Amino acid sequence: MKIGILGGGQLGRMMFQETIGLDLDIHFLDRSRHFPVGKIAQHFFEGDFTNYDDVLQFGLDKDVITIEIERVNVDALEELEQQGKIVHPSPKALRIIQDKGLQKEFYTKNNLPTSDYTIYENAEAVVKAVKAGELSIPFVQKARKDGYDGKGVFVVKHENDLTHLLNGPCLVEELVEIEKELAVIACRNTKNEIVTYDVVEMVFDPEANLVKFLFAPAEISSDIELQCKILAKTLIEKFEISGLLAVEFFLTKAGQVLINEVAPRPHNSGHHTIDASVCSQFENHIRGVAGFPLGNTELYKKGAMVNILGEEGFTGNAKYLGLEDILSLSNVHVHMYGKEITKPKRKMGHINVLGQDRQEIEDKIDKINQFFKVIA
Numbered sequence: 001m002k003i004g005i006l007g008g009g010q011l012g013r014m015m016f017q018e019t020i021g022l023d024l025d026i027h028f029l030d031r032s033r034h035f036p037v038g039k040i041a042q043h044f045f046e047g048d049f050t051n052y053d054d055v056l057q058f059g060l061d062k063d064v065i066t067i068e069i070e071r072v073n074v075d076a077l078e079e080l081e082q083q084g085k086i087v088h089p090s091p092k093a094l095r096i097i098q099d100k101g102l103q104k105e106f107y108t109k110n111n112l113p114t115s116d117y118t119i120y121e122n123a124e125a126v127v128k129a130v131k132a133g134e135l136s137i138p139f140v141q142k143a144r145k146d147g148y149d150g151k152g153v154f155v156v157k158h159e160n161d162l163t164h165l166l167n168g169p170c171l172v173e174e175l176v177e178i179e180k181e182l183a184v185i186a187c188r189n190t191k192n193e194i195v196t197y198d199v200v201e202m203v204f205d206p207e208a209n210l211v212k213f214l215f216a217p218a219e220i221s222s223d224i225e226l227q228c229k230i231l232a233k234t235l236i237e238k239f240e241i242s243g244l245l246a247v248e249f250f251l252t253k254a255g256q257v258l259i260n261e262v263a264p265r266p267h268n269s270g271h272h273t274i275d276a277s278v279c280s281q282f283e284n285h286i287r288g289v290a291g292f293p294l295g296n297t298e299l300y301k302k303g304a305m306v307n308i309l310g311e312e313g314f315t316g317n318a319k320y321l322g323l324e325d326i327l328s329l330s331n332v333h334v335h336m337y338g339k340e341i342t343k344p345k346r347k348m349g350h351i352n353v354l355g356q357d358r359q360e361i362e363d364k365i366d367k368i369n370q371f372f373k374v375i376a
Helices: 010-022 054-057 075-082 093-100 102-108 123-132 158-166 224-239 281-290 323-327 358-371
Strands: 002-006 026-032 044-046 064-067 117-120 139-143 151-156 168-172 176-188 192-198 200-204 209-214 243-251 257-263 302-309 319-321 332-336 347-357 372-375
Touching: 002 054, 002 281, 010 026, 010 281, 026 302, 075 093, 093 102, 102 117, 102 168, 102 257, 102 372, 117 123, 123 158, 123 168, 139 200, 151 158, 168 332, 176 224, 176 281, 192 224, 209 358, 224 243, 243 281, 302 358, 323 332, 323 358, 347 358
Parallel strands: 002 026, 002 064, 026 044
Antiparallel strands: 117 168, 139 151, 139 168, 176 192, 176 200, 176 243, 200 209, 209 302, 243 257, 302 347, 319 372, 332 347
């Protein structure tokens, strides 16, 4: 089986690393062999996954095509599908997921819980709605397309913020009073077998709007856990996705579970599964798209994932400070992505931490934050 993956970043790198033991024929497409996958994968083709011709040519000799990033050329994937290639996630699902406005409409159409929203053509229309009394501050503005890793999201708390709105088509959501941000990763194969990982609890960097670290399993009631898992299974079935679907939730202060957004690929909220779970999210994604039986998602023990970001004030060739200090800690696993250049807030790697309880894990996270830095 010849599997083609669109994207050569850290997610593709970890997919490749986690499935080497299966000895599959995996090929990658991205713009430069200097990207994380290109350094370790034999079959790497330089090209643009947003370009119709590049994606079409790449996929013509593949049996299965999948992704590690949503911003790919869907028209080319549709053509490949019409030519008999297996494409996961399907182009139909990808078109919806690429557009946050269509995502929200999908949830509404299927009677799935999500925060109230309104779609606008541009920033000027948002300002006009505020001045007309149709929209009240505070609110969250999201670009309909191309938002990722905190980009494409802007929180409006004061009227002065209106001068900094995102340009282009967008949606505006109510600013929900959040108790916790949660996520579940579901996996489905072509036989409609579905498994889910434990619900995780995410803690965000308020400035970069990136996940700083997450805990697994989340400290929530069994009822909330069940709601999240049922919604994740419902979504992956309704989207008819094979492979992974990561689902992010808001748990409101009133105890309501709301769907925030989804990603049809390995996700930041599942990086801990490399070391904490029987079968990682990365292996299960490949199992799902290839039609193999799905792996056991059970946690070995409680764990956490710490995002490693480039330090403020440093741009250039990456250097790691404090690596020996971190490697001296027990049940701490370092995963750097092989990115040559660091810059402030850039994702450079992550560190997984395992422990018997949350306090032990948080103590280790404190030491990681104290000692380990990526500078230039």
